[in-house]
Amino acid sequence: MLAYIIRRMAQSILVLFVVGLVAFSMFRFVGDPIDNMLGQERTQADIERLREQLGLDQPFVVQYWRFLEQAVQGNFGLSYRQGRPVADILIERLPATLELAVVSGLMALVGGIALGIFTAIWRRGVSANVIMTLSLVGVSLPTFLIGILLIYLFSVELGWLPSFGRGEVTDLGGWTTGFLTESGLKALILPAFTLGLYQMTLIMRLVRTEMLEVLRMDYIRFARARGIREKSINFRHALKNTLVPVITITGLQLGSIIAFAIITETVFQWPGVGLLFINAIQFVDIPVMAAYLMLISVMFVGINLIVDMLYFVIDPRLRVDRTQGGH
Amino acid sequence: MTDTPVLSVRDLVVEIPTRHGVLRPVDHVSYDIRAGEILGVVGESGAGKSMGGNAVIGLLDRPARIVAGEVLLSGQPIHDLTGDAIRRLRGKKMGMIFQDPLTSLNPLLTIGEQLTETILEHLDVGQTEARKRAIAALEEVGIPAAAQRINSYPHEFSGGMRQRVVIALALCAEPDLVIADEPTTALDVSVQAQIVALLKRLCRDRGVAVMLVTHDMGVIAEAADRVAVMYAGRLAELGPVREVLTNARHPYTAGLMASTPLASQGRKRLRQIPGAMPRLGALPSGCAFHPRCEFAQDQCRAEPGPTLDRCDGRAACWFPLTTDQKVSA
Amino acid sequence: MTEAAETSAQSPTSRARRIWDSDFMWSFRHAPVAVVSFFVVVVLILGAVLAPLIAPHDPFDPATLNLMNGFTPPGDANAFTGDRFLLGTDDQGRDVFSTILYGMRISLFVGFAAVALAMVIGVTLGLLAGYLGGWVETIIMRVADVQLTFPAILVAMLIFGIAKGITPPEYRDQMAIWVLILAIGLSDWVQFARVVRGATLVEKSKEYVQAARLIGRTPFSIMLRHILPNVLNPVLVIATISLALAIIAEATLSFLGVGAPPTKPSLGTLIRIGQEFMFSGEWWILFFPALALLALALSINLLGDWLRDALNPRLR
Numbered sequence: 001m002l003a004y005i006i007r008r009m010a011q012s013i014l015v016l017f018v019v020g021l022v023a024f025s026m027f028r029f030v031g032d033p034i035d036n037m038l039g040q041e042r043t044q045a046d047i048e049r050l051r052e053q054l055g056l057d058q059p060f061v062v063q064y065w066r067f068l069e070q071a072v073q074g075n076f077g078l079s080y081r082q083g084r085p086v087a088d089i090l091i092e093r094l095p096a097t098l099e100l101a102v103v104s105g106l107m108a109l110v111g112g113i114a115l116g117i118f119t120a121i122w123r124r125g126v127s128a129n130v131i132m133t134l135s136l137v138g139v140s141l142p143t144f145l146i147g148i149l150l151i152y153l154f155s156v157e158l159g160w161l162p163s164f165g166r167g168e169v170t171d172l173g174g175w176t177t178g179f180l181t182e183s184g185l186k187a188l189i190l191p192a193f194t195l196g197l198y199q200m201t202l203i204m205r206l207v208r209t210e211m212l213e214v215l216r217m218d219y220i221r222f223a224r225a226r227g228i229r230e231k232s233i234n235f236r237h238a239l240k241n242t243l244v245p246v247i248t249i250t251g252l253q254l255g256s257i258i259a260f261a262i263i264t265e266t267v268f269q270w271p272g273v274g275l276l277f278i279n280a281i282q283f284v285d286i287p288v289m290a291a292y293l294m295l296i297s298v299m300f301v302g303i304n305l306i307v308d309m310l311y312f313v314i315d316p317r318l319r320v321d322r323t324q325g326g327h
Numbered sequence: 328m329t330d331t332p333v334l335s336v337r338d339l340v341v342e343i344p345t346r347h348g349v350l351r352p353v354d355h356v357s358y359d360i361r362a363g364e365i366l367g368v369v370g371e372s373g374a375g376k377s378m379g380g381n382a383v384i385g386l387l388d389r390p391a392r393i394v395a396g397e398v399l400l401s402g403q404p405i406h407d408l409t410g411d412a413i414r415r416l417r418g419k420k421m422g423m424i425f426q427d428p429l430t431s432l433n434p435l436l437t438i439g440e441q442l443t444e445t446i447l448e449h450l451d452v453g454q455t456e457a458r459k460r461a462i463a464a465l466e467e468v469g470i471p472a473a474a475q476r477i478n479s480y481p482h483e484f485s486g487g488m489r490q491r492v493v494i495a496l497a498l499c500a501e502p503d504l505v506i507a508d509e510p511t512t513a514l515d516v517s518v519q520a521q522i523v524a525l526l527k528r529l530c531r532d533r534g535v536a537v538m539l540v541t542h543d544m545g546v547i548a549e550a551a552d553r554v555a556v557m558y559a560g561r562l563a564e565l566g567p568v569r570e571v572l573t574n575a576r577h578p579y580t581a582g583l584m585a586s587t588p589l590a591s592q593g594r595k596r597l598r599q600i601p602g603a604m605p606r607l608g609a610l611p612s613g614c615a616f617h618p619r620c621e622f623a624q625d626q627c628r629a630e631p632g633p634t635l636d637r638c639d640g641r642a643a644c645w646f647p648l649t650t651d652q653k654v655s656a
Numbered sequence: 657m658t659e660a661a662e663t664s665a666q667s668p669t670s671r672a673r674r675i676w677d678s679d680f681m682w683s684f685r686h687a688p689v690a691v692v693s694f695f696v697v698v699v700l701i702l703g704a705v706l707a708p709l710i711a712p713h714d715p716f717d718p719a720t721l722n723l724m725n726g727f728t729p730p731g732d733a734n735a736f737t738g739d740r741f742l743l744g745t746d747d748q749g750r751d752v753f754s755t756i757l758y759g760m761r762i763s764l765f766v767g768f769a770a771v772a773l774a775m776v777i778g779v780t781l782g783l784l785a786g787y788l789g790g791w792v793e794t795i796i797m798r799v800a801d802v803q804l805t806f807p808a809i810l811v812a813m814l815i816f817g818i819a820k821g822i823t824p825p826e827y828r829d830q831m832a833i834w835v836l837i838l839a840i841g842l843s844d845w846v847q848f849a850r851v852v853r854g855a856t857l858v859e860k861s862k863e864y865v866q867a868a869r870l871i872g873r874t875p876f877s878i879m880l881r882h883i884l885p886n887v888l889n890p891v892l893v894i895a896t897i898s899l900a901l902a903i904i905a906e907a908t909l910s911f912l913g914v915g916a917p918p919t920k921p922s923l924g925t926l927i928r929i930g931q932e933f934m935f936s937g938e939w940w941i942l943f944f945p946a947l948a949l950l951a952l953a954l955s956i957n958l959l960g961d962w963l964r965d966a967l968n969p970r971l972r
Contacts, residue, residue, distance in 0.1 A: 015802050026772035026818060134737050136961060140925055142904045145927070145946055163935075183970050219428035225384055225425075226445045226496060227418030236444075240435045256807035263809075281817040289817055293825045300805050316480045317434060346682065 008308050012301040017068075020296040023290035024067045076291035081283050087290040094295075095176050096166055097123060097261050097272030103188060104196030104261075105254045112200040113246075116207025121234050123212065130170035132208075138201040143260060147194040152237055162187045166223035195264040199253050206249055211242040244315050251307030255300045255308075331402045332359035332384065333503050333536035334421075338634075339396035339406075341375075350607040352378040352391065354560040355634050359446040359490055360504065360518070360536040365527070367551030367568065368540045368582075371604050373436035375560040376540045380506040384423055385413040401503065410485050419449040422497030426509040428489035437464075438492050439477035449500035464495040468525060487518035491525065498529060505530075506538045511546055513600075523550045548572055557582045559604055559615040562635055564642045576642035576649075578620045613644070622646055659758055683966045690962035693955035698953050704760040711754035718785050730940050744899075752940060756948050762922040764953070767903040773841030774902075778843045778848020779891060783879050785849065786856025790823040796862050797853070805921055806845040809905055815816065815839035815916050829917040838913050840902050855887040889967045896960035900953045907949055923949040 058066075070076070076086040115135075119128040140148075155163035167183030171175040178184030214220065215238055223237050262274035269275065273292060280288035331543040341353035345377040352375040360366045368376045381387050383398050385408065393621065400420055405413065417423075425431040433441060444463035446452065458477075463472035468491040481489060490510065497505055507526060511519040527550050530537045539551055547554050547568060554571050556579065564577040575581040582600035602619040604612060614632035617623040624646065632643050640645070684690055703710060722768050730744040730752075744752050781800075785793040803811060819835040822827060859865055859882065886903035912923030918925060923945050930942030 005657060016800055022814075026821070027821075047494070136957055137950075137954060140900060140904070140957045141950060142908050142911075142953070144908055145950065148927070148931055148934065148942070149947070152939075156935060218425055218427060219433040220427055221386065222423070222431045222493070222496070223433065225386060225417055225423035225442075226415075226500070227416070227448055228415050228444060229448065231416070232444065232448075235794055237433050241433070242437075252805070256810075257804075259807040259810040262813070263912065277813075278912050279912065281813060281820065284817070284821045286821065289814070293814065296810070297806075304805065315435065317482050 003217035005309070008305060012305055015301055016294075016297055019293060020068050020071060021064065023071070023293050024064050026197075026286050026290050026293075028063065038101055054084060054194065071294055076294075077287045079280075079288050081280070081285045081288070086287045089276065089288070090291055090295060091174075093273045093276050096178075096270060097258065097265070097274055099178060100188065100191055100195060100264070100270060100272060101257045101261055103192040105257050106198065107192065107196035108203055108253070108257070109250065110252075111196070112203025113207050115200070115204040117211060117242075119204065119238065120208045120211035120215065131204075135201045135205055138197060139205070141198075143194060143198050143263045144267050146197055147190070148266060150190045150194060151267070161190050166271055170283070189263050191270050194267065195257060195261060196230075198260065199257055202253055203246075203250055207242060207246055210245050214238045214241045217241070240314070244311070245316065247310050248307055250256055250325045251303055251310075255303040258296055258299055330584065331415075332361045332399075333401055334360040334538065335399040335402075336379070336383065337397045337399070338441040339379065339398065340394050341378055341387065341391055341392045342394045345515055345608070347608050352560050352607060353382060353552060355396070356557075356560075356562050357396075357635065358555050358562070358565060360538055362536050363530060363534040364553065365530055365537040365551045367547035367554040368538060368557060369542060369544060369554060370557035370563075371548050372542060372606060373607070374557040375509050375558050376542075377640075379539060380508050380540050381559075384421055384506055385409075385416075386423075386475055414486045415449075418500045418502065420502050422500070422502040423507065424490075424497045424507040424510045426491055426504065428486055428493050428511040429513070430490060431625055432496075433494050434481055437478050437480055438484075438496075440647070442477070442496060445496060446499050446587070461495075461499065464499040465492070465619055466496045468492070487521065490514060490518070490522055494522075494525065494529070494601075498533075498535070501533075502535065502537070504536045506540070509542070511541070511543065519546070519548075524552060544572075544583065553603070556583065559610060560607060561615065561632065562643055563616070565635060566641050576647040577644045578622050578648060579616050580642070581648055582619075613653070621650075669730050671774070680966060684962075687962050687966075689958055690966075692957040696951060696955040697959060699766060700760060700948070703757055703765050707754075707757035707761050711751070711756045711757045713751040715751045715755045715758055717749045723897045725865070729938075730944075744938075744944075746792060747933070747938075748939045752944050754919065756923070756945055758920050759945060760948060760952065761927050762833065762916055762920060763903055763906055763924070763949070766833060766840065766906045766916070766922065769837045770840035770844065770902045773837060774844040774898060775848055775891065775895055776844035777841070779852050779884075779887070781845065782849035782852025782887075783856055783883065786853040787860060787875060787879055787883065793853070796849065800849055803843075804846050807885070807907060808840075808901070811843035812839040812905055813912075813914060814910060815842055816909060820914075824846045829919055832915065832917050833920060836909060838904055839909070840905050843905070844898055844902065847898065848891060851890045851894060852887050855890060856883050858888050891959060893964045893967060896963055900956040900960060903949070903956070904953050923952075 004174060026122055074087045078084065078091060079086050082089060115131060117129050122128045154161045156160045162183070165187060166178050167185070167187035169178050170180045178188055220237060223233050228237070254255040259274075261270075261272060262278055264270065265272045265274035266278050273295070276288060277292045279285070280292065328626050329506060336359070337357050339353055339356045340351060343350040343352060352373075354375070356375075356379060358366060368379065370376050370497055373654075377449070378387070378391065382393055383393075383584075385405070391407050396406070397404050400416065405416060405423070408416070432438065436444075439458065439461055442452070442464060443457040446460050447454070448455040450457070450460075462473045462477055465477060470476055470488060470491055476484075483494060494510075511528065514522060526537060526539070539546070541547060551568045551587060553566060554568045555562055556571070556577065558579050564571055564575065564580045566576075571580060575584050579600070582598070584599060585598040588597060600619055605615065605618075611618050613626075613628040613630055614620070614623070616632070617627040620627065626645050630645070632646060635641070635643050684694075746752060746755070747912045752865070752868070781796045785796040816835055816839045819831070819838065823831050823835070856879075865878060865882050868882055873881075906915060906922060907924030907927065910922045913928065914923040916925045916927070925944060926945035927949065930945060933939075933941045
């Protein structure tokens with residue numbers, strides 16, 4: 001098991017190296033950093049001095065290594081657009097995104113698994129079929145349209161909930177939270193639902209497919225042939241087997257919530273890192289793009305590692321010997 | 328000893344509606360199994376052997392369904408039971424053993440969990456007693472160090488051992504009837520004999536009625552008391568195993584015997600039955616076997632084969648073979 | 657069955673008859689959802705392709721625009737000019753119906769082109785990885801794994817951002833559509849590669865492929881003639897579902913302002929523009945493009961869903 005974890009760790013670090021390379025290449029080759037940093041009035045001497053200062057005269061590998069050194073310390077330079085350190089901007093914006101992502105993720109997970117089980121068990125029932133059809137509409141409905149629809153309904157027509165922003169936030173030593181005020185919570189409802197709905201639909205469909213697959217297995221038939229109650233077959237025999245494959249994809253889904261937050265944050269003008277990223281793309285603000293990319297990669301890789309660990313908890317076959325494998 | 332057979336199947340018909348028409352994988356089949364008796368059900372794949380077993384235990388997959396006939400368990404009709412009523416009988420009154428022990432056990436539950444769950448479901452005992460019985464069941468099927476192995480997961484056992492666990496599971500709530508659906512097919516040859524011997528011993532010791540579904544004539548010869556030969560959903564021949572094996576009266580059985588290497592027969596060359604069993608959707612008119620039968624006559628081509636109760640009760644054939652009539656070798 | 661015997665003749669009508677009677681067509685005819693979706697898709701595609709013929713106005717021709725026609729509600733006569741518009745007009749006086757037809761042209765073009773790109777890349781790399789194995793396979797599948805760690809839409813945004821940084825500002829609007837296709841196509845090849853590789857591994861070990869190798873067929877011709885036909889079904893299913901995803905991705909990027917420019921509006925751009933008027937009551941500028949996008953994505957998805965079931969009976 002230890003060997004497996006170490007191998008996965010090594011893979012994760014490799015992924016981060018590759019992403020770092022992409023981020024670095026963006027710095028180095030997309031637009032000229034000198035152009036971006038010096039104003040219109042510059043002398044050749046200025047350029048040379050800055051080249052040396054930035055280490056741009058060094059070989060590529062050395063530059064890449066320096067970039068990684070800086071990145072590990074959280075130093076991504078100044079935002080071209082705001083002129084402030086990128087790290088500061090990100091840290092300031094991160095709580096908004098994380099709070100949104102956690103609430104939507106929980107909703108997607110709980111709702112998705114529950115609905116998935118329901119539609120698998122009662123797959124011939126009317127309500128299960130209605131849910132399945134709705135879910136297809138949900139998958140086909142782009143996130144931003146769901147957001148607009150919700151704004152139209154609850155903000156424009158009914159006037160119950162705010163259509164943009166985070167509401168009133170409380171500062172807890174550098175972490176701003178919207179959980180503690182009424183307006184903060186109200187402002188969270190629509191974005192969280194928008195962001196969670198799509199993921200919930202995906203998780204639901206996945207759980208359903210996997211569960212149907214498991215319910216066809218011989219050991220389920222055998223359990224039936226032994227007169228085990230349906231309830232125990234569904235929740236004891238089938239659910240656990242369903243969860244093994246579901247965990248991976250669900251883990252990845254939850255990771256992608258942070259990425260999909262970009263869309264939701266734009267629709268609701270939610271002041272998180274996603275909105276920051278979109279603005280950075282529009283203005284070709286390379287340091288912000290690169291830093292966001294690195295930040296999000298670290299999160300994804302972290303989530304993937306946790307998912308891998310979870311496997312061991314659930315599946316006894318992995319705990320003993322991986323080479324025996326198969327399923 | 329009462330006269331009531333443990334299992335009595337009467338004129339059972341199972342149908343599957345498809346867009347090409349209605350298929351009949353089980354067509355007017357009747358047989359009895361008494362306590363302590365092993366009935367071998369043999370036939371090619373697709374002959375309706377497994378479907379018959381599934382129909383008895385009420386596990387037919389949609390859209391297959393019983394449309395006629397009855398299934399009596401110790402004299403009680405069970406073919407029209409649904410939901411909880413039939414579930415209570417499964418495991419308690421009738422157990423089932425599946426073909427592949429690798430896939431029959433839930434990989435994420437220990438064999439102890441699967442055993443005690445079944446025992447607690449059907450017998451009025453507490454946790455500790457259930458565990459004791461689970462260990463006893465494992466010992467009975469020959470799992471060494473059962474008290475320790477009970478906490479193991481299925482993947483920690485070999486194929487043969489897993490099939491023993493499957494048998495323990497099927498028998499742990501002490502059913503009167505066991506349906507074994509190809510219990511040896513997925514096993515190594517060396518293990519097959521052990522499993523067959525185990526089944527035989529359990530049948531004798533406990534007085535369980537066993538329905539042994541297989542395509543392997545060797546297993547039938549080894550284990551069964553009586554044999555039912557199925558062809559295209561119908562019962563071709565039914566009788567005591569010695570008589571049927573040595574003295575087949577249905578031409579299909581005779582052909583089957585001629586194509587099986589049985590040590591007891593001492594036959595030098597094996598023969599094939601010409602052609603293949605027809606698909607259920609494309610049965611020939613008349614007797615389903617007539618296109619492959621070397622003794623077929625006009626009546627065979629015109630009329631469906633007789634059911635057993637309409638002829639001599641042994642072979643469902645218009646012109647059953649007599650002792651001196653042998654399949655040309 | 658008797659029908660089968662009759663249709664053995666090779667006349668064109670009997671061939672059409674046989675296709676009509678095939679399991680595939682049978683399940684199509686008996687799936688009302690699939691039939692309806694199919695016709696919706698066909699109508700929408702025809703509308704987009706024939707936009708220059710059908711559209712009452714050319715939204716890109718300033719000469720036909722009249723600012724006085726701005727904000728005309730659907731069906732009503734304009735207060736100043738008396739002109740009527742089926743789905744109303746936007747702030748510039750452009751006919752919403754026409755902009756939708758032209759917008760769909762761009763959405764569908766980007767969608768089809770991106771899927772085609774993803775398919776070519778994915779199928780090629782999948783075949784190579786599966787057939788050649790070794791380090792080729794390792795590299796291709798590692799890259800796929802890394803990319804799969806990131807959601808496609810993020811990858812697409814990133815590619816778009818980088819491409820935008822590289823293109824000189826004066827070409828950005830012109831290049832936007834091609835950059836979109838590149839971004840969405842490159843973000844979506846992994847699915848194809850994985851499935852094709854899996855199927856290739858299965859086919860490769862089969863005897864007929866071994867036999868083809870023994871008689872000296874080149875790897876290229878084996879891949880093309882023996883393996884490719886066997887992976888077409890799953891590729892078709894993925895392509896259909898990818899098309900819906902690509903159209904949604906394009907709309908999303910354009911909506912976020914990192915896609916099709918306002919000078920060449922796709923459905924996403926139209927929705928972005930329409931959103932501004934939602935609060936002031938001109939709902940039709942937002943509603944109809946949104947409806948068109950939903951109809952397009954949903955019917956393609958439904959079709960893909962049915963296709964997956966029809967081509968893979970095991971999953972029923």
